[in-house]
Amino acid sequence: MPSDDFPPVLLAEGLTKRYGNRTALTDCHLTVPRGRVVGLVGPNGAGKSTLLQLACGLIAPTSGTLRVLGAPPAADAAHLARVGFVAQDTPVYPTFTVAEHLRMGARLNPGWDQRLAERRIAQVGLHPGQRAGGLSGGQRAQLALTVAAAKRPELLILDEPAAALDPLARDGFLASLMEFVAELDASAVLSSHLLGDVARVCDHLIVLAGSRVQLTGAVADLLAAHHRVLAPRGGLDRMPAGVELVGSRPDGRYDRAVVRAARLRPEPSWTVEPVDLEELVLAYLTCAAGTPAAGVPIPAREALR
């Protein structure tokens, strides 16, 4: 249970965001405990950016509440100091040099760690005198991450930070991110549509699709509660009590399924294997894509069937 001393990193209750007629986020309920690296996954337009921008206070919810580290997002300067944000496409000031970005961080953040910032800049091979306008995408992302991290936040929020990077730059970026998280003892939330990235760095998962939360929990718990089942054709028509079919597709002479069950007692004809994160997420996303359009108020659990 979240106590007052350590409120959850994110606590959303009935969180909804509409842009005119379009609903970007519908009735989200979320609790993310501290100390996790949270992967926020979902297809484009699922509401990932909306959720993260709500979390750092760039936009305000239409209804419902969201508390970040126990307070409304961007409540005041002290709260802003506790949350670091790296926006999509990692904006920097093109006319500023790398050193001037660090100076900006030092001027605008009371908890700024100049030594950490300078060390990171040197490690990733950035020259302090370089203009930010001339940096490559990967270098720019590293600079934006350094500025967000050197203020020593308790929570780092990253909105598709690695989406536009080539594999090598992405690898370097994720490595940097994990080093920061370890060094700062911070929590992190990053959105991505690259399941491989999430599988690599995240220990907590939020699956968003069609503006709704489809699945959320610690990765270990989720993997323990789900199983891959291979069954002969038609063998999945009837589910035993306590077993819930997330999704299935034909695979050769078999049906290949992801099922959810706390304690699985399989049918004799089934072959049960552990499921990996990518397959699990894909099963939920495929399932969500087949459900009625967003905006029809159905409870999240029902949408999974």
Added chain:
Amino acid sequence: MIWMSWRQFRAQAVVGAVALAVVAAYLLWLGLDVRDAHDGYLAQCRPLGDCTEALARFARDYENTLLYLAALLALLPAVVGMFWGAPLIARELESGTHRLVWNQSVTRRRWLLVKLLVVGLGAVLAAGAASLLLTWAAAPVDAVAGNRFSTIVFGARDLAPVAAAGFAFVLGTVIGLLTRRTLPAMALTALAVVVLQFAVPNLVRPHLMPPVRADRAMTEQAINEARGLGSITNSATVRGLSVPGAWVTDVSELRTRDGRTLDRRAFDDCFSAREDPADPATGQYGAAARCLGALDLHVELAYQPNHRYWPFQFLESGLYLLAAGLLTLFGLWRIRRRVT
């Protein structure tokens, strides 16, 4: 935050400073030239004992130059609003860098307030320097012409242009906050400021204090002293009447002795009045003036005496600053609610 505001403003400040330096150098030269000419005219006329004509010629020599400069200074608020105000926030929103800077440990309101103060101070200093130099350069001419309270000159002397520039800067910033795009914000700001620069002297300033009203009999001579007769709407008016030592803000239509507006037909009839060959009319309006003068007409003049110059400077500047303050409050309210 002050360093940050200055760092982002630096390039624009340098451009502004260079332009200001050029203008300042010219105004310094002009001021010295004006003083030389003033002394020269006085040296010529003093031995003759009457300097009225010489000083009038001196004032005429510089009248056009000073009017051009007044128009140039009237453009300064539009330029400041366009190039310093409009991009201040719009460019951040356009390039997405607001998502970087708004997530530093500084609230948006403080960020906006410091930016407004730093760049606004620059705008006020630039306009102040330009206004001070022009006021100084024109002082001998203004003293002779006695027209610093007139519509165009008033807005280019002392405090009024400084307050206008400060206001235009805040206006540009808020327009940028609302449009979120730099180019439309610049265009809208330029348009709004130009409209205001026309509206304030003509529609607002005459009413800052209740005008003094006076009745004037429109004799043939008085009509011939006017700058124009009639109007585009063909009403029975005289234009360009002057009151010594005052700024005339309004002239009523021509009225007959009993206080009623002159019938338009009677007015038109006078324009087709025939010249009397025995005693030809000599004034610029000829027979029409004589015909109108014979009707025993009056006008009511509304004017602001010249001794109200400084109260008006303070009132107009105060209004601009009040408007800038209200716009700032609106901006602070707006930036917290919105905005992506």
